[in-house]
Amino acid sequence: MSRKVYPNAILALAGVKDDMTMIFGGFGLCGIPENCIVALRNSGAKNLTCVSNNAGIDDFGLGLLLQTRQIKKMISSYVGENAIFEKQFMSGELEVELVPQGTLAERIRAGGAGIPGFYTPTGVGTLVAEGKEVKNFNGRDCILEKGIVGDFAFVKAWKGDKFGNLIFRKTSRNFNPMAATAGKITVAEVEELVEIGELDPDQIHTPGVFVQRIFQGQNYQKRIEHRTVRKV
Amino acid sequence: MPLTKEQIAQRIAQEVEDGFTVNLGIGIPTLVANFIPPHLNVMLQSENGLLGMGPFPLEKDIDADLINAGKQTITAVPGASYFSSADSFAMIRGGHVDLTVLGAMEVDETGSIANWMVPGKMIKGMGGAMDLVAGARRVIVAMQHRDKDGQSKLRKKCTLPLTGLHCINKIVSDYGVIDVSKNGFILREFAPDLSPEEVVRATEGSVRIADDVKPMKI
Numbered sequence: 299m300s301r302k303v304y305p306n307a308i309l310a311l312a313g314v315k316d317d318m319t320m321i322f323g324g325f326g327l328c329g330i331p332e333n334c335i336v337a338l339r340n341s342g343a344k345n346l347t348c349v350s351n352n353a354g355i356d357d358f359g360l361g362l363l364l365q366t367r368q369i370k371k372m373i374s375s376y377v378g379e380n381a382i383f384e385k386q387f388m389s390g391e392l393e394v395e396l397v398p399q400g401t402l403a404e405r406i407r408a409g410g411a412g413i414p415g416f417y418t419p420t421g422v423g424t425l426v427a428e429g430k431e432v433k434n435f436n437g438r439d440c441i442l443e444k445g446i447v448g449d450f451a452f453v454k455a456w457k458g459d460k461f462g463n464l465i466f467r468k469t470s471r472n473f474n475p476m477a478a479t480a481g482k483i484t485v486a487e488v489e490e491l492v493e494i495g496e497l498d499p500d501q502i503h504t505p506g507v508f509v510q511r512i513f514q515g516q517n518y519q520k521r522i523e524h525r526t527v528r529k530v
Numbered sequence: 531m532p533l534t535k536e537q538i539a540q541r542i543a544q545e546v547e548d549g550f551t552v553n554l555g556i557g558i559p560t561l562v563a564n565f566i567p568p569h570l571n572v573m574l575q576s577e578n579g580l581l582g583m584g585p586f587p588l589e590k591d592i593d594a595d596l597i598n599a600g601k602q603t604i605t606a607v608p609g610a611s612y613f614s615s616a617d618s619f620a621m622i623r624g625g626h627v628d629l630t631v632l633g634a635m636e637v638d639e640t641g642s643i644a645n646w647m648v649p650g651k652m653i654k655g656m657g658g659a660m661d662l663v664a665g666a667r668r669v670i671v672a673m674q675h676r677d678k679d680g681q682s683k684l685r686k687k688c689t690l691p692l693t694g695l696h697c698i699n700k701i702v703s704d705y706g707v708i709d710v711s712k713n714g715f716i717l718r719e720f721a722p723d724l725s726p727e728e729v730v731r732a733t734e735g736s737v738r739i740a741d742d743v744k745p746m747k748i
Contacts, residue, residue: 325578325615326601328594351615378654379601388652396653399577400619400661407616420623420664423642423695426656456595468612469579470595475614503614520594523601528586 300460302506303491304513307337310485314343314450317370321406321448322350322360323477326523329470330359333487333515334452339363345370349446351402351473353377358521367391373446375399379523398426401443403476408445410479410508415444451481454515455504458488459495462509463502471503478508487515531723532704537748538672540565541719542631542702544747545670550628551575551621553662556600558672559631573609575627577618577658582610599658622658623665630666632659634673636688639714639735641698643671644690656693663694671698675705675732682734684708684715705729707746714738719746 304310311334320338324330335354338346339362348369354361363369364382371393377383386392397405398420408416417440421427431442453474456467464486466474478484486504491514533541535558543565546552553575554560563583566572574583576598583598584605591605598604606612621627634645643663646656663669676682684701701708706729707719715737720729722745730737 325599326597328578328597328601374655376655376657378652384652394653396655398656398660399615399658400623400665403615403619404623418623418664420661422664424660424692425647426660466612468593468595468606469576469597471612471614472579473615476616522592522594522597522603524597524603525592526586526602526604527589527592530588 302462302510302512303460304511306513307333307487308340310334310511310513311337311341313483314338314341316343317345318343318449319347319349321446321451321477321480322348323453323472323474324359325351325469325472327355327359327521329454329466329472329474330354331452331454331487332518334485335359335362339366339368342368344368347371347373349373349406349448351375351399353380353383355380355523356382358519364392371395373397373402375402403473405443405446406473406476406480409447410476413445415442417442446480448481449483451477451484453478453484453486455486455488457490457492457497458486458512459492459497459506460512461494462486462506462512463497464488464504464509465497465501466503475504478504483510484508485511487513489515489518531721532675533721533746533748534704536561538702538704540748541707541746542670542672545700546570546572546629551581551626553577553622553627553630553666555630555632555659557633559633560600562631562672575618575621576604577622577662579613579615579618580604580606580610581613581621582607619658619661622661625665625667627666629668629670630662631670631672632662634671634683636683636685636690637671637673637698637701638685638688639710640687641696641710642688643693643698644688645693647691649691659693663697669698670700670702673701673703675703682732685734686736705732708737716740717743719744721746722748
């Protein structure tokens with residue numbers, strides 16, 4: 299079972315090629331696979347389609363792959379807060395598919411669950427519905443949305459064992475569990491890699507079957523986008 | 531004088547009932563949390579994966595793994611739970627969230643809302659707004675009644691790309707409280723310094739003044 303364990307991000311990304319579709323866990327900068335993103339940048343793979351709720355900020359997260367122009371297309375729900383993104387998008391260099399956040403989560407979940415498509419009322423009557431099949435259920439129009447499968451999925455967990463079982467922490471869970479299910483190869487990076495048997499099976503969020511490669515992450519920055527506090 | 535943002539938020543808080551699960555959007559909606567009476571059991575949902583959102587943390591309690599949908603550091607209240615984005619939107623899309631409060635650039639008399647995109651300007655994305663308006667049991671819009679040029683933002687028909695079609699129940703603006711019915715807007719309450727007629731004049735969409743219309747209580 300320890301054949302899933304890789305010594306570092308570079309080796310865990312073996313097989314990454316140009317033109318691939320990559321799914322990323324994370325919301326904003328919270329719970330993003332920091333090590334995998336840097337390794338992906340260093341791999342030089344280009345023309346990537348990146349499926350991620352957000353696009354990082356200029357100098358962190360997926361912003362790193364925008365700087366190097368490795369991303370051809372983003373599939374996201376919200377892409378503000380990133381000037382490089384804006385520039386590449388406005389110039390037509392970067393293709394963007396905006397997807398409602400719940401539809402994005404469900405499309406990834408469906409992809410990972412072997413469900414090619416599903417109907418939802420979200421987006422009916424909006425630009426999102428353009429070109430999509432409409433079907434009425436119980437008097438309500440719904441649009442057909444398709445599942446997403448990635449060549450790779452990159453996720454970040456708090457703890458993981460050598461079988462690939464994962465536990466996430468607080469709101470850093472976000473898109474990670476669905477992303478984990480939807481990669482042909484899912485790479486998990488963890489803050490703490492433990493031996494098989496050390497995690498309580500009742501507490502596992504992502505069963506190891508979904509994870510093909512796992513490694514102990516390093517030098518986590520865990521940046522905060524908006525540091526808000528109260529006084530007393 | 532039209533109402534302040536705080537007063538709009540204060541009025542919306544009166545719509546929150548005991549036992550409600552509520553999702554608050556960014557801007558004026560966020561302020562609503564400050565006015566929910568503490569004796570009510572209300573759970574705030576943050577669509578990035580938290581049910582039971584508390585106030586901002588003390589400096590010493592900041593946790594990069596605990597943020598809200600606006601990517602602000604936050605706390606969790608006793609009884610809170612964390613979950614994935616798919617579970618979060620199962621709550622929202624499955625009708626398990628009692629109330630969502632959102633801002634808007636435009637609404638119209640058919641209950642449609644536009645709040646995510648201005649053609650020609652940088653498009654940031656809809657985030658969870660389309661799911662929220664389609665899935666929450668009640669949708670209340672917190673907004674300014676008129677734009678900077680004095681144009682009504684409560685229109686006959688939205689001119690901007692929609693976030694949702696025929697989905698909003700109520701609007702609380704700086705001018706008043708307006709319900710959306712099958713026959714257009716109904717003015718229920720007006721800002722204390724204005725008359726019902728002034729609110730109607732400031733509204734492009736057709737407005738019927740409710741028989742029991744009254745001044746807003748703030």
